[in-house]
Amino acid sequence: MTSAVATADRAKERTPLTDEDLLLLLMIRRFEEELLRLFGAGLLNGTTHTCLGQEYVPVALRTLIGLEDFVFSNHRGHGHYLARYQDLRGLLAEIMGREGAVCNGVGGSQHILRDRYLSTGVQGQSLPVAVGVALRLKHAEPGRLVCAHIGDGTWGEGSVYEALNMAALWRLPLLVVVEHNGIAQSTPTTAQMAGTIADRVKAFGIDHHRTESTDIGEIRAELDPMIQRSREASLPLVVEFATHRVGPHSKGDDTRPPDVIERAEAHDWHRSYATAFPERFAHADERARSLVEEVVAEVQDLPPAVWTEQ
Numbered sequence: 001m002t003s004a005v006a007t008a009d010r011a012k013e014r015t016p017l018t019d020e021d022l023l024l025l026l027m028i029r030r031f032e033e034e035l036l037r038l039f040g041a042g043l044l045n046g047t048t049h050t051c052l053g054q055e056y057v058p059v060a061l062r063t064l065i066g067l068e069d070f071v072f073s074n075h076r077g078h079g080h081y082l083a084r085y086q087d088l089r090g091l092l093a094e095i096m097g098r099e100g101a102v103c104n105g106v107g108g109s110q111h112i113l114r115d116r117y118l119s120t121g122v123q124g125q126s127l128p129v130a131v132g133v134a135l136r137l138k139h140a141e142p143g144r145l146v147c148a149h150i151g152d153g154t155w156g157e158g159s160v161y162e163a164l165n166m167a168a169l170w171r172l173p174l175l176v177v178v179e180h181n182g183i184a185q186s187t188p189t190t191a192q193m194a195g196t197i198a199d200r201v202k203a204f205g206i207d208h209h210r211t212e213s214t215d216i217g218e219i220r221a222e223l224d225p226m227i228q229r230s231r232e233a234s235l236p237l238v239v240e241f242a243t244h245r246v247g248p249h250s251k252g253d254d255t256r257p258p259d260v261i262e263r264a265e266a267h268d269w270h271r272s273y274a275t276a277f278p279e280r281f282a283h284a285d286e287r288a289r290s291l292v293e294e295v296v297a298e299v300q301d302l303p304p305a306v307w308t309e310q
């Protein structure tokens with residue numbers, strides 16, 4: 001039995017994901033596929049990193065992390081933003097530098113600021129800032145937390161360890177979400193990481209949980225009590241998602257051998273949900289495709305964003 005079919009069978013047995021979750025997953029998928037197409041057609045500048053295959057991470061977390069919590073995202077952040085705000089139009093306008101852009105078109109794909117959401121393309125940059133925000137929340141808004149997304153390759157940055165040290169020492173409500181897709185750009189994790197993330201985290205006395213699931217309901221059930229505890233007891237927590245990057249690192253730079261790509265595709269949530277709920281999936285997919293299509297047509301025709309001092 002392939003892993004996608006096994007996951008599909010399990011998904012059918014338990015409380016399934018909601019229609020809203022499914023639509024959101026597919027909106028992110030179709031939006032990013034469209035970004036790659038627009039790049040290929042020469043209609044986008046700069047760069048982009050899609051989260052194809054990893055969309056389920058922020059969608060699963062969205063019911064566990066509220067708008068009053070802070071989210072720090074990274075270079076692969078479109079899914080993090082869309083799962084929180086469902087704002088296809090603002091994000092595409094930002095990436096295309098058009099009117100209505102979330103940050104007036106100066107942030108682009110990787111640097112978005114909106115209320116309590118901030119992304120940065122610089123690996124390891126967000127964690128020390130997230131620690132400072134968590135310290136503030138601990139005293140001023142107990143019960144709120146800071147969620148910071150990083151990749152496995154970012155564990156090569158010293159700032160990660162400085163941040164974990166202070167988060168443990170000061171007992172801060174910091175949730176570090178590690179999207180461990182086994183590769184950093186073109187370097188497999190096994191070629192650059194000694195030991196494990198779990199052992200590194202344990203060295204700081206911080207709780208660590210690893211999940212291999214791509215099932216939204218299962219992930220929420222696993223994480224809910226841990227995140228609750230992090231909030232209530234004001235404690236850091238590292239959650240590691242064993243995930244798979246289905247697309248290239250950036251636009252077309254996929255250096256992985258075919259068997260690694262096939263393995264990633266076999267673990268894709270997309271396959272397991274399409275198999276488990278074919279009718280709901282087809283319906284949500286049609287809707288997602290038409291929403292993305294409408295937004296692309298609309299944003300392409302907008303005038304350039306104009307910078308105004310905030």
Ligand SMILES: Cc1ncc(C[n+]2csc(CCOP(=O)(O)OP(=O)(O)O)c2C)c(N)n1
Nearest residue numbers: 075076121122123151152153154183184185
């Ligand atoms: C400080 C820094 N060094 C290098 C880069 C270039 N870079 C962008 S993404 C990336 C790989 C990141 O790997 P990982 O943290 O595993 O995240 P993934 O891309 O797999 O999601 C690199 C080296 C960067 N953005 N920041």
